[in-house]
Amino acid sequence: MRYLAAIVLVCGWSALSAQTPGLVNTLMPEPAHVTAARGTLPLTNAFSVQVARFDSPRLEGAIRRALRRLSMQAGLTLAPAPAATPATLTITVAGAGEAVQSIGEDESYDLEVTPQGATLTSRTVVGAMRGLTTLTQLIQTGGDGYFLPAVHIEDAPRFRWRGLMIDSGRHFEPVAVILRTLDGMAAVKLNVFHWHLTEDQGFRIESKVFPKLTGMGSNGQFYTQAQAREVVAYARARGIRVVPEFDMPAHSTSWLVGYPELGSAPGPFAISPAFGVRDGTLDPTRDSTYQFIDKFIGEMAAIFPDPYMHIGGDESNGKEWRANPRIAAFMRAHHFATTAELQTYFNQRLAPILAKHGKKMVGWDEVLNPALPKNVVVESWRGVKSLAQGAALGYQGILAAPYYLDHMETAGTMYLADPIPAGTSMPPAEQKLVLGGEVCMWGELVDAGTIDSRMWPRSAAIAERFWSPASVTDVNDMYRRLTVESTRLEALGLTHRTHEAAALRQLAGSSDIGALQVFASVLAPLNLGQRQRQQHATPFTPFDRLGDAVRPDPAARRELDAAIQAFIAAPTAAGAAALKARFQQWTAAVPEVERQMDASPLLALARPRAEQLPALAQAGEQAADFIQQGTDAPAGWQQQQLDLISAAEKPQTLVRFTFLPELRKLVQAVPAH
């Protein structure tokens, strides 16, 4: 296959500058080895691609997408056409790679850009995809044209399993959300889409064998098998595996609505109207349960070709088991002292069913038990310690705990959490059992409107943790590149950046949101626990509050942090003025925000924060003055401000201020008596 730009007159810029700027590294994730060289490869409409050794529709699709991104970023008209020789980019791929991508798929690639042309070499199509993604991240401009800097990149991932989980159970997410998520994942080289498809709140995948699963257990919101196949194909086209999760034996109320005979209690059952650990649990003592599961897994195995299948296995509270005399008798007969042992029995019976359908089992921490086959993979929502325990027992593991997006940690915090922390005491052989990690987007508090803003760009920072060498840990540099990556992700149609303004317009009922945007810039959402204590959201709660509009880890916090640190280190008049201008901007926004709150009851729910802001801003202004002038604050001033800050830390109104730790530093830096 050959591509070449058609010759089209474009209202144009002039030839490239004679200057040849070097590589400005905005790559994310950071490749294993980058060697910058001299010179640049100009990007023009004559850009052409030639595939040298192995070609396939999948590779062609990846090339088409990469050319589209080049085209959009550099304003190039690139039409398929017979290629010039030599082509601008020559791709040499040894072969297709695996028919069904496994954890062993070779994703390495070698990319060399010189002023004469670029070459991309890989063993597999997936490797070529990764290299093409890197290539599109290299685009730079010198102001009068676009180019690729000369560079040599040798790259391969650190971890084999780099996942992102979406919980479509608690809130259904339309196919469009899933597809654009896959685009985002491919852009940052994530390779496993873990699809949590069943929950107490909904059964989200069509079964033709058991139609009442969605017919009665989904509220009409589920994926058809055709849609699921489309997702699998879309993912495969991007080098992403799809691992479906069917959570058993607990988190399974939705199974029981249509098939109460599967349950451990008499029923009838209804879709759970609340989140959290529910009682509804499959009956592990009946053969009919396993016959049902066998048929269901068989049906799903035909849709999801991945060698792994996730069976959940978490948070089975054993309540219904203990309450059911028949099940209690079964436990006694089998000498099971705890319901955990009964769950292991369940898993032991599940394992051969999965094996029969060609699947290896993945489960959350609770499945971990030496009685299970050694090919079970444990996904740890409890943390690295739990992961290490599994490895010590010989089980492969995936780390999830530090990457729960609804904990609302900053990108920086999650970035520094490593599946194999520096200085780990795990023996090297056990370290090899750590397959990687997964970003987890649980579904309690997200819908199609908000989910992108919770996933991105933070997931890109975690993706770098999974791909790049362990030594890549510079948080500031990560944020520098993340800012660029966020713009690239937006070009894929992800709504993480546009969401806030759109949501503020809904809240204000107006497109005049300038003041609200200033207010929103100092706010962030509460985490799951804090929010549930404030609001107790259910599957029917609309996500239309200010806490749903504002973004996790907003840039304003980091900017303020940097400004305050610099000012404390060198308290210049200019530094004080800049800080004060920032605080004054906050205060100036408040009257208009309060006016809009008067007209919008929904927005007015956050009124307490608007009322707190001016005093906090004033604390900052005064602190800046005291520090810059070297004056002692009046007696009691400092404590008063710190009390103000402490009071403002209290979670309320579904939003929190992001700047309080930084403001505290500033107040504490004021000369004391």
Add this chain to the structure above:
Amino acid sequence: MRYLAAIVLVCGWSALSAQTPGLVNTLMPEPAHVTAARGTLPLTNAFSVQVARFDSPRLEGAIRRALRRLSMQAGLTLAPAPAATPATLTITVAGAGEAVQSIGEDESYDLEVTPQGATLTSRTVVGAMRGLTTLTQLIQTGGDGYFLPAVHIEDAPRFRWRGLMIDSGRHFEPVAVILRTLDGMAAVKLNVFHWHLTEDQGFRIESKVFPKLTGMGSNGQFYTQAQAREVVAYARARGIRVVPEFDMPAHSTSWLVGYPELGSAPGPFAISPAFGVRDGTLDPTRDSTYQFIDKFIGEMAAIFPDPYMHIGGDESNGKEWRANPRIAAFMRAHHFATTAELQTYFNQRLAPILAKHGKKMVGWDEVLNPALPKNVVVESWRGVKSLAQGAALGYQGILAAPYYLDHMETAGTMYLADPIPAGTSMPPAEQKLVLGGEVCMWGELVDAGTIDSRMWPRSAAIAERFWSPASVTDVNDMYRRLTVESTRLEALGLTHRTHEAAALRQLAGSSDIGALQVFASVLAPLNLGQRQRQQHATPFTPFDRLGDAVRPDPAARRELDAAIQAFIAAPTAAGAAALKARFQQWTAAVPEVERQMDASPLLALARPRAEQLPALAQAGEQAADFIQQGTDAPAGWQQQQLDLISAAEKPQTLVRFTFLPELRKLVQAVPAH
């Protein structure tokens, strides 16, 4: 079916105010009859719905969506539950309506809101859907809670065929775009999605009978049959018909790539790399062509149940027919003097094939010929005159001409174009043949990123033209309601409002776009003809220019127009100051815009506009001063400014200034010597 909100504690606002504000009409389209009454119906978590007579999954889905919108707008937690008696909203539907919705479907409804409750009555489920849409547009707030104002609405559409066409042929649009378009259509009561599926640039619908149609004619970008069925189901769930278009005998190059034997020239054929009228045309002289079409139409008829099928029929240039000796001989043998007669022969053979598969024919103007059966519907891209000619011959017609979105007319202009203009000379019997109209989104210059911003909110204004009484023609009131509707449409996930900021971030490579937004607010895209003369876009041209970012008919133009008119009428000092502040804001933005242009070659393509702006702003400032001070301008000043304005009117850089007519008025209002 009954719905009731679960009782959930929400951090809340107090009970409704004792004041009972009346109806603030933001309905769009304007109903046929609205009678405001006294009082309000508060919206609380106890809001419940009861369906009194006829129920169906389709009605339940519509209710679920309406409750979702109520819930999101008013912050309500509405969970399905056994209903209180009486319910807040009682829906009485006489029956399902048609199994396959036709142009005869009854869409009328009666909606009454009183302080005690609301009742919605309709003959069909589609009528109930229209009423539910109106209900959600009634939501208001008095500042301390949300309510529906007491009102009685009796409503039915003026026209039966209220369409929106998307051309997926010239540029493929992902399914996600189609689905959200259907959501937008339902929100403004459009009822026909006309899907232009084949073009010279691509064959976009999978045929299993003729796999080379997409296999060789689509560049891999097409809808699977499963996806097409999903679109049809999604549309039906919203009371929208799907009329597919397979353009024949011209605009058909993509058919010929895989099946050259269908062509009128020897081939081989390639997907057309250029837009416009192409030569590739089906061979109307061979029986094998009709056998192919018969099989293909039969396959499509099973996917698209609508009684109508659009066969295009436009812009057949006859070139290949004249050039082919065999076809020329056929014409002589049949005494066809023109290729138009041969096309009529083609259509005459097509008609029974469509009839055999249960379809009536729709075609563009060119199919119009008395030799065709009288059940053919003519869609007029040529205008009302052409429509009237068809009616005079007894053909039903649909008006498309004034609603071409790529002509970049304002919402106001398109709004005033009526399929049956006031004072028409058409006899009443012929007026009845005018079925309605269609918004047309042609595909030359849109992709998935830009298409929403071209369709919305302008399509909502046209939708009102098709639905509301002919007497509803107040443009200012339309714009007032359109602004509100635009926010409601954004809540559906449409990107018409977020697109500009997202695109500016791509252009600037930065999230710091304040100055760019000011610049963009005075710009609009060129229309198709102007743009093609500037750029000559092809299917491979990226839509990544400033002209793709800025929106058609931006609000800033209307605001300025109103401000200038008011100022000329009463030239106060405050008015002058306000105008000058606006002009100064433009000028102030330019240096930052130019700095960003220095760093972005793509953005810099619009540099001439940035260079023109300050002088234009200065003209406005000076004019405001002269007028307010009552001073004559210096000799030559006025002509100089008018020359400046004329020069700035020249289409270039893919963007035009929107404010030049208004600025001209201001300059001309300066006292002359």
